[in-house]
Amino acid sequence: MDLRVVLPVLLLLLPFQSPQEQFRQRFEKAESERVAGRIDKAESEYVSILADGYQKLGRTYSAQGNHREAVTALEAALTYRTNFPAALVDLSIALFNSGQFRQALERANTAVTLNPDNPAAYHMRGKCYFMLNEFEKSAIDLQKSLQLAPRDYDVAYTLALAHLKRGQRAAAQEIFDRMIVELGNRPQLRILIGRAYRQTGLLEQAIDEFKKAIALDPKFPRVHYYLGLSYLLKDGASRINEAEAEFKLEVAAHPDEFFGNYYLGLVSTIERKWDTAVESLSKAVRLQPNNPDPYFYLGQAYQGLLKHNEAIEMFRKSIALNPDLKHNDYQVTNVHYRLGQSLLKVGKNEEGQKELQIAADLKVQAFKRDEAKGEAFLNAANLNEQTAFPELGSAEATAAPQDLQRQEVLKSEALFFTKVVAAAHENIGLLNAERQKFRLASESFSAAAKLDPQMRDIYYNLGLAYYKSEMYKDAVSAFENELKVRPDDIRAKQLLGLSYFSTENYAKAAPLLAEIVAAKPNEANLYYPLALSLSKQGRTEEAQQVVQQMLANGGDNPQVHIFLAKAYYDQDAPAKALDELKAALALDSKVQLAHFYSGLVYIKLGNFAEAAKEFESELALNPANIQARYHLGYVLLANQETKRGMQLMREVIQADPNFSNAYFELGKAQLQQGEVSGAIMSLEKAARLAPEQAHVHFQLGRAYVAAGRQAEGRAQLDLSKQLKEKARNQPNN
DSSP, X not given: OOOOOOHHHHHHHSOSSTTHHHHHHHHHHHHHHHHTTOHHHHHHHHHHHHHHHHHHHHHHHHHHTOHHHHHHHHHHHHHHOSSOHHHHHHHHHHHHHTTOHHHHHHHHHHXXXXXXXXXXXXXXXXXXXXXXXXXXXHHHHXXXXXXXXXXXXXXXXXXHHHHHHTTOHHHHHHHHHHHHHXXXXXXXXXXXXXXXXXXXXXXXXXXXXXXXXXXXXXXXXXXXXXXXXXXXXXXXXXXXXXXXXXXXXXXXXXXXXXXXXXXXHHHHHHTTOHHHHHHHHHHHHHHOTTOHHHHHHHHHHHHHTTOHHHHHHHHHHHHHHOOSTTTOHHHHHHHHHHHHHHHHHTTOHHHHHHHHHHHHHHHHHHHHHHHHHHHHHHOGGGTTTOXXXXXXXXXXXXXXXXXXXXXXXXXXXXXXXXXXXXXXXXXXXXXXXXXXXXXXXXXXXXXXXXXOTTSTTHHHHHHHHHHHTTOHHHHHHHHHHHHHHOTTOHHHHHHHHHHHHXXXXXXXXXXXXXXXXXXXXXXXXXXXXXXXXXXXXXXXXXXXXXXXXXXXXHOSOHHHHHHHHHHHHHTTOHHHHHHHHHHHHHHOTTOTTHHHHHHHHHHHHTOHHHHHHHHHHHHHHOTTOHHHHHHHHHHHHHTTOXXXXXXXXXXXXXXOTTOHHHHHHHHHHHHHTTOHHHHHHHHHHHHHHOTTOHHHHHHHHHHHHHTTOHHHHXXXXXXXXXXXXXXXXXXXX
């Protein structure tokens, strides 16, 4: 099989450093096993590379915040190595960060079971329990994790949060005090502790911690913002002046800090200081142009200044960025209402009324949500769910952009690990191709192409595997992609032409095959599909010219006679076809396919005994010919040589798990032998692979009836009748 190997190129590209160096060595090891003929060991190494490569790719995606892709990659890692605690923990993290806490808990549970001394597994399970409000269980797991990894401050901090949720302030304070001793009395640590108190409703303690942070460094980023926000959360509008002062200090120290500008604009809006609000919120919009919240309040500020056209623009941007209730139902409802008001003010009455109606409809949808959250707005102990200022929650949750240099490193790592797993898939495909397992090879090549479509020759290899598997429609797509990259690739053109021919797309097959015949006039096997493609289009004279050209160029060689035999076979002239096949074998007794086609001719003539001999002879020359094996099994079953016939069908299925006719013949034979359960399994598989074949459903219906499943049997028999009727009504049938 002419598959083009990509491995050496990949190895040359790998930088000589860890982990790249490790993967390079593992690819070399797998390749050395392949060269030594130890194919199973080579495949085992590539599978191991896939597990580790997908795990590292998933971890990199998580670091990028690309949690959906991380989940996909990590689930793939676990398909190649089920006993993989590190991947389970990473998958738990990705699911956790996607908000899928129960699924994350399941993976963490499995990781703990596989490795009871894994602190990361206990940590993740504890965090999952925390988010599911099972704080007792959370504390137990986090305590266990901390015992296994005493210096893990992330675990310690989460454990302190769990203690606070359980009302055990002293235990939490003990952890915080230890962190201060071990990490130093730094402003960022005081802020972290303050946020823990704020999240658990202990606002007075949060305010104290933020003040301690300010005492250590009054210009530390966001410290004044945290303090100002805590004033509002604790005492509401009564401390709005103190909050405003803190936000001003934040902006003075950090003019480009989003939260300082946003909240200064927000409180200015509340105080109806419209000009200050416009200035601050305009800055917030420039800092986070994809955040709907500052547009909403900036629109209100413009309304306060009676600048309704500007307000309309801001409200529409807020709606575009925040189209439904999930982000903030209060804001979504109110923005439509305010937009409607401003539209009415500028004389756009129809548009205005439409927006007011949308607001009314949304308010009805949000009523039950508001009712459920009403207590939360007033209960500071439940601040992790909702704040006393509902509009404050979403903006604070918006993440600041990560360090650009770090993002570039992660992007590079993701690209590298993607290429690693793509190359491993490619090489597993090559191994399966060597074993003549072309269906399996196509699955690996397909996975590689999805991961790295720029990989050299990947579409050629994929197309060839599909072609060898007789999956011609899929081969067409693959070869078309290959020719987009390399339009002069004559081998890809040849196989694409043959694939078009096999899918009866004669209009596309003919010009490609004509081009190849002109370049390779001695390849006799191309003339028949070209001649037939022309003939099918009514281009008879051109088809005859191709036949004459073949005879002139090919002379008296086996391929010419095989070609003529195929033509006679298609013209329903079996005797002439046999004469040509005998002539081919007289010239070369070991030429492949002559015996195979002879077997097909004998089937057409009803001489199954002779057909069996021909298929046996073909398999002696080419044991990998699945079609010859299938047809041998078919004629043996027809001649009541059931045991060997069934065995051959099983061999075909093992070589090609999607060979529908093999399942059908095996199931029919099993039913005749009284193996009803096995027959049902085989025929159900055949029906899934070939759902439009009436005879398959007929035999499956008989099998169901034999098993006492009368209703299912009747349904299949009725379906068989419908499909037969449909086939009769098809044009050209």
